[in-house]
Amino acid sequence: MVIAAIVSLILGVVCGQWLFSPDLVSLFGPISEYTLYILMFAVGISVGANKQVFRRLRQYHVKILIIPAGIVVGTVLAGFLCYLIVDMPLRDCLAVVCGLGWYSLSGVLLTNLAGATLGTMAFFSNLLREILSFLTIPFIAKHLNHYTAIAPAAATSEDTTLPLLMRCTSEDVAVMAVVNGVVCSALVPVILNLLYRV
Template sequence: MEAIVFMLIGFVTGRVFPARYKTFNERVQLLCTLVLIFLMGVGLGQRDGFFSGLFNLGVKSFLFFLIPTVLSVAAVYLLTKCFMDGAGEKGRMDAGARRREARNSDPMVFMALGALILGIGCGAVPILAYLLSPLSTHAEWLLYFLMFSVGISVGLHRGIAAGIRQYHVKILLIPVGIIAGSLAGGILCGLLMDYPVNQAISIAGGLGWYSLAGVSISNLAGAEAGSIAFLSNLMREIGAFFMIPYISRHFNVSTCIAPAAATSEDTTLPMLMRYTNEETVVLSVFNGIICSAAVPVLISLCY
């Protein structure tokens, strides 16, 4: 919730922010995003049993990431294409210049992957993890600053409110598609791997919120299910960084929100900003709030 508050403050600031500093603000967002991904890697690298868990439960976790995510993308694409005309070809054309600029200016996907791998490596070295601990401990403030910067970018864009109003209740189609696709994917994973259906649904119901899903499901269903929940939802958050650019080129921009799920209101929001448009950013924040609120409910209903 704090991140949303900082974004709103940034939005108000953006209404009077000098437009000539727009590029500088976008570079700040890029730097903050890469640092946050790096710190995510540091946290993973120093996590007890991370590497052994990654290899031992990797296949199951990967399937629990891939199938629910793909079905979410399919569901959101079909719903938005059929019922949200403004999110279709028009949205794709509006984001075209931004995507070309992002592709030509820097290889963002590879930079994100490099930051993650570097962070994991540093986290696995105790002395480096110790030296980085002050920065890791206060990473939420960097996130707040990033959200403030994103809010400025949204505030600089005129006509967003009018664009959102045209959708009315249709903006619920995105979180509904994400949740429905994820739960359907969880059921399919359970059937394919002969896994208890209620546990499979709860794992997919994490919607990318790996910390909450891992802890909650560990307490409810045991360590193995909790580890799969943690790893698969972590893969979903990381995977969103690499899926968003591809989806933005081949589907409508609203579909870019689907792999991000609950993370679309914070950690993956800068990537959405970079490859879509300001109107989609507002939709992604709304979606993130709905999905985040749904995660504990979905998990608890499975047990």
């Protein structure tokens, strides 16, 4: 999936730079917005179809939000650290990192909210987060604890990194990872819209 995303991006750059006319490129703006709605609809379906998520919510109540809350706080702190290091406005630094690993949505959404440059940065930043998750989850699960291994995955803990989390942790942690992924995925559009619409 990660390779497909990178190849698609490279093909898009090539088409935009050398093959497509400016008139054709301008047609992709509305298409990306409708694609965003379809992505959000798909997330809603996956949440509604997963009965374990609602069972765990009833079982753990507010305590189940500790992991996603920690992930969001850690991510915001990382965005603030980036602000201190790079020459970018704080809002832009926070927006880039607050995709929580969901590169397809954060890239499209930030392109619509703040322009193609920031959208591209968000895409690459969150794609890198997903790649690093695959590299760090086994180490974290082995040397720290199983629940901590959910943190690098953030929103991807319900889909692309879930098989790795299942292999490296336990069934109970995998269910928590799904709940975490659902919560983080729901927060991404909320956070990004708050940053640019307030």
